[in-house]
Amino acid sequence: MTTLITALDRYVNMRQGFGYKFQKQARLLTDFVSFMGERKATTITTKLAVAWATQPPDRHASWVLRLAAVRGFARHVVNIDPGTEVPRAGILPRLKRAKPYIYSDAEIEALLKAAVTGIQTGIAPRHKA
Numbered sequence: 001m002t003t004l005i006t007a008l009d010r011y012v013n014m015r016q017g018f019g020y021k022f023q024k025q026a027r028l029l030t031d032f033v034s035f036m037g038e039r040k041a042t043t044i045t046t047k048l049a050v051a052w053a054t055q056p057p058d059r060h061a062s063w064v065l066r067l068a069a070v071r072g073f074a075r076h077v078v079n080i081d082p083g084t085e086v087p088r089a090g091i092l093p094r095l096k097r098a099k100p101y102i103y104s105d106a107e108i109e110a111l112l113k114a115a116v117t118g119i120q121t122g123i124a125p126r127h128k129a
Helices: 002-017 023-038 045-054 061-079 103-120
Strands: none
Touching: 002 023, 023 061, 023 103, 045 061, 061 103
């Protein structure tokens, strides 16, 4: 376990030495190393990485980012521990964002007209520049 902690310290120092802030990722990876310690695991595996990345179960948006942090760290650790598995990209589904609504020219015109009417009637306060 101390090997992983040492590897994490070196990895974070290296990334920050290259000019990356790397603060959020450092916190995530510290949490991941603790997660591994709780399971008495000494080698990074894809199974462990995915199990950690998919916590908590209701935060799908952060899963891919969490696994990406582990992937970078695992690429570093594989040089120290050849038994390390580097989780491949695409294991977890990306969050599907809602399709944006594109206003038509007529809708934009109507919104602008309503805004101008509101300003003229005193309903909407004028923006002072």
